[in-house]
Amino acid sequence: MELCDSLSSFKDQPPWILALSALGLLSLLKPSIAALRWLFVSFIRPGKNLARYGSWAVVTGATDGIGRAIAFQLARRGFGLALVGRSPDKLREVSAAIRDKHSDARVETVLIDFAGDLVQGVAMLKKAIAGMDVGILVNNAGMSYPYAKYLHEADEELIKDLIMVNVEGLTRVTHAVLPGMVERKRGAILNIGSGAAIVIPSDPLYDVYAASKAYVDQFSKCLHVEYKDKGIAVQCQVPLYVATKMASIRRSSFFVPSAETYARAALRWIGYEPRCTPYWPHSLIWALISLLPEAVVDKWRLRFCLQIRKRGIQKELKAKEQ
Template identity: 45%
Template sequence: MSALAVPKSRHNGTSPRAMVLADFLIATAAVLGFVSLSRNLLAFARWSHAAFLRKPKDLRDYGSWAVVTGATDGVGKALAFELASEGLNLVLVGRNPGKLEAASSELRKRHGETVEVKTVIADFAKLRGEEITAAMAGATEGLDVGLLVNGAGMAYPYARYFHEVDRELMESMLGVNLNAVVWVTKGVIDGMLKKKRGAILNMGSASSMYASAYPLQTLYASTKAFMAMFSRCMSLEYKEQGIDIQCQVPLFIATKMTMLRSRPMLVPSAKMFSRASVRWIGYECQCNPYWSHAVQGFVMHALDAICVWYIKRYMEWMRREGLEQHRHL
């Protein structure tokens, strides 16, 4: 063998060009991995700051009045009380006159003359769009409305397949979850545009964000997906006009609609959620304000296939339970 000859085994049968290519691919993978890790760490740092350290906005800078729909129960009612504690006057919107009066009396009793309260009776499941807009414009005429909370929402009484949703329930859900959001916003936004400031909070759902499908809750999840897109588009349209529009996408909250008990690490009470919710108003166009919900959402998104499988199985069980209870009514 010549002294200048290189044994083939020394390079394991690979050419210098192949080795250079392999080194390049390894270096590229390392750089991409570092960039991906850095992005995730930066996203986590930004979320941690927003969730625990960022100073909430003074909502009175938007205006002295807030309009809250769905203000007689659940998250809507809890948000109304939280906004009152921030010094905002309130226009409470609901369909039940007795509950509206009870909520306004409780607010006046708690805050005295420091907070003004008006009520608007509106059944979004029955009113047409123009009627909703006219009612909202009339109720807010002459008021410095700075914040609108679209908190009214409706879900199935229990999980069911789409063909099992009767016409009355379907029309009511579309009216409350879709129609009302559009026409209430239409009735309030003109005043915000005139003064070049305002904020709109649309209460969405994690069903439209973290799972690729939400079987046996098809209509509910689809209406919430509309709300998320509606909010994102509106945010881009009106940001330069001084109007901050946000959609919050929580997971389960202990309310009459979900029929769940409060477990702070997983299922916050409406009061607990509302405290977190108010801290995020005016910032990102879409967010999950309760910290444990955000963590749960991250896991759900990472394990999407397993998550959707579990949701379907769980909803099928909920459907059986609901049908059994309905038979005994």
């Protein structure tokens, strides 16, 4: 009887009170739903069957770091590999290492200097993959600053190379591989972005690098919309720090995974959201940063990057003295 009286009393409330009550309930449900979804996609949701995209994978920047680790993971899953890099010696080394670990691995190599003659390099790539059932493209080749610098301190060669490698190279390789995927009506493109462009509000002293990675994110989102109805999944992954040579981090930790740990997580997310952070501790950092005022994050990031700049200058001066 008391429950019926309570419900009747609730129904008799003015509409604006009912509306506010509903909004209050939704505001409580929204974070709960978001938390449940995060738990599901991070720990429960299975990875897709990548073999359904095709039998070959093209991996750029395959001789070091994340690209190398992803190549090994794809070889373990039985993919043929077309490895793209700028060093013949490193390409031979990684090919031999993959074949040593997976004796039946199919490995081809393509020499492209992304800061050099891209037109000729991409023409070689087209020739190498002609007739291949390329199901996965991993655009991992990228470069950053040697250390944090103000824009006026960066030389023109560095700026040119950053744009060529991170923007033009990725675009041209994608343009070369896409037609085969469209013809076969299947494929997955994985573009490696950066938290410098998405997670933090700004990345001072790394502005050209951060802006080039923002291009990767928007390029990926547009391609996702363009090609999802053609059976092609396009995704930009947004890692934070990973223990690689480019990041100048040698030791891995809980929040800074090894390239191998990141690669395992990366493959599990291919084919899902157009933008994601596959290594779950990185998503915790992203959530924390999103709660802070931009001015606070900007101030912290500038101070952090100025410390990197100071160490970089000291290292450069010491090298000149020797």
